[in-house]
Amino acid sequence: MEITGVQENTTFIIQLSGRMDTATVQIFTDFIQENEPRDSDKIILDMGKLEYVSSAGLRGLLSYAKRVEAKKGSLLLCSLGGLVKEVFELSGFNKIFTITADIDEAHSRLQ
DSSP states (O other): OEEEEEEETTEEEEEEEEEESTTTHHHHHHHHHHHOOSSOOEEEEEEEEEEEEOHHHHHHHHHHHHHHHHTTOEEEEEOOOHHHHHHHHHHTHHHHSEEESSHHHHHHHHO
16 A cells, blocks of 8 residues: 655545555555644545555544544545445445545645
């Protein structure tokens, strides 16, 4: 799994690629702890290049969402496709998270 983070004005964009499962969810957790934006309460998780997410990955995402919510921030997910979108729909996580079609829609919803 690869993760990059980019600050755009008041929004922090986290781009995920590869697989988010038991073996890699710690990479996500470590990235968040080391790179969590201090001056931004708007977070977009760009999942367009994420190929797979397991239940461990879903737990990691839910944990992060609770962390953002506790700080009165906003977290949006975007660009879910293929198997990742299917997992979110089957698990009901598409009802827990705010999910947008693409990064542009995510930006406009955070305004």
